[in-house]
Amino acid sequence: MSTLIMIDQPPYGAWTGREALDMAFSLAAFDQPASLLFTGAGVNWLRQAQEAGGIGQKSVEKNLSAAPIFGIEAILADRSACNTYGLDENSLIEGVTLVDADAVLLTNYDHTAFAG
Amino acid sequence: MVSNAMPERNNEGFLENAQDWTETVAATIAAEDELELTEKHWEIIQFLRSFYKEHEMSPPSNRLFVKAVKEALGEDKGNSIYLMQLFPGTPAKTACRIAGLPRPTNCL
Amino acid sequence: MTAIKTLHILNKSPDHPRAAKCLEMVSREDGLLLIGGGVLFLAAAKLPDAGKLFALSPDADARGLGHLTGNASAVDFNGMVALSLQAQRVISW
Amino acid sequence: MAETASVTFTLVITGAPYSSQAPQTALGFAQAAVDAGHRIDRVFLYGDGVHLASALCAPPSDETNWSEAWSQFLADHSVPGVACIASALRRGLVNETEQKRYELPAANLRAPFEIAGLGEWVEGRIKSTRTLYFHAGD
Numbered sequence: 001m002s003t004l005i006m007i008d009q010p011p012y013g014a015w016t017g018r019e020a021l022d023m024a025f026s027l028a029a030f031d032q033p034a035s036l037l038f039t040g041a042g043v044n045w046l047r048q049a050q051e052a053g054g055i056g057q058k059s060v061e062k063n064l065s066a067a068p069i070f071g072i073e074a075i076l077a078d079r080s081a082c083n084t085y086g087l088d089e090n091s092l093i094e095g096v097t098l099v100d101a102d103a104v105l106l107t108n109y110d111h112t113a114f115a116g
Numbered sequence: 117m118v119s120n121a122m123p124e125r126n127n128e129g130f131l132e133n134a135q136d137w138t139e140t141v142a143a144t145i146a147a148e149d150e151l152e153l154t155e156k157h158w159e160i161i162q163f164l165r166s167f168y169k170e171h172e173m174s175p176p177s178n179r180l181f182v183k184a185v186k187e188a189l190g191e192d193k194g195n196s197i198y199l200m201q202l203f204p205g206t207p208a209k210t211a212c213r214i215a216g217l218p219r220p221t222n223c224l
Numbered sequence: 225m226t227a228i229k230t231l232h233i234l235n236k237s238p239d240h241p242r243a244a245k246c247l248e249m250v251s252r253e254d255g256l257l258l259i260g261g262g263v264l265f266l267a268a269a270k271l272p273d274a275g276k277l278f279a280l281s282p283d284a285d286a287r288g289l290g291h292l293t294g295n296a297s298a299v300d301f302n303g304m305v306a307l308s309l310q311a312q313r314v315i316s317w
Numbered sequence: 318m319a320e321t322a323s324v325t326f327t328l329v330i331t332g333a334p335y336s337s338q339a340p341q342t343a344l345g346f347a348q349a350a351v352d353a354g355h356r357i358d359r360v361f362l363y364g365d366g367v368h369l370a371s372a373l374c375a376p377p378s379d380e381t382n383w384s385e386a387w388s389q390f391l392a393d394h395s396v397p398g399v400a401c402i403a404s405a406l407r408r409g410l411v412n413e414t415e416q417k418r419y420e421l422p423a424a425n426l427r428a429p430f431e432i433a434g435l436g437e438w439v440e441g442r443i444k445s446t447r448t449l450y451f452h453a454g455d
Contacts, residue, residue, distance in 0.1 A: 026435035066171040103251035116331035301349035316450035
């Protein structure tokens, strides 16, 4: 019953990504295996050194860093989207696995969902 | 008198302003629950406060609170019986209140 | 009925970035059901290359595309319910 | 394919009425599922979808009142409708319990909707044959 939660919205402009993170945390709270997949502009969640205080929001980088502690199985990022936004090993936060987000990847999960 | 005054709190006893927290405030809030804070309590309180600082959130549910404590301090302390003994009721909620962290949204 | 591995339900118009990603992730063994603004794909020059293509008829009709189904099969809500059970998994884009 | 009698759906609505088509598409689906003899295990409102549970929507009389239509459907078929508490509190949607807890001037949750946590979604997703999402479009 593993679930893939997808985030394709960039951080801070909308709340959907944060609500996707809550979905993943809630699966973890009930010991349901869950992974996160960042695609499109959503990969910008994974950039190091975010300072969100100036816009009066919490840092999604810091929120996301709780994921492994809560038992989220993997934080996946679409390789081509990372290329688009200039994200590589030096600029990505720790613990991200680069993958090709394609039809094959989806078959590893029996449920895939966006938060909105 | 000013030094003894309790800072502003909401109707469930949570601090309105996180920066008002002191160890004395924590002890006073704990006393309302008839809790005397021991080293064991302080260990969890300090853990919660550093977790909040690092992740800008409290563990969003009791079960995730237990998981986070287990990850940081091991299985002896990261289990619901141990935490329930220290912080009766809903441990995450009681501990957050004493640690001066925001009221959980009961989200999960 | 042929088995559908994954049913992709797409309600984004062809210009939405999520629509592009959806089409990237559809395989020949999958089904693609266009609903909402997704039915505008029926008017786009090139239809998505999914194994099986469906369009929700009330949404197509509403947008004046009821007649233009190309290689897409029209389904009503009953059909949508049946498709969602026929597939091994469903993704709502 | 599962036996018809045992088929259940959890429907998650994340798009708000009047800013998306999500609630009406979900209602069309729910009605067809019930007509086919399936059961809706629960409807979970998440994100902007919680606006559907507002008791204060008053659209013009010649437009469909989606909140009312959904309330009617839930009541007619004894389907639980649950608005996510965190989404609801952020967006100003509360029942009397939360109104008191947060000392707010009014409650505005439409019956028979309830307010609860994401655990309701997790449970629905585990128990149901299928969990479907109805998001905003563009």
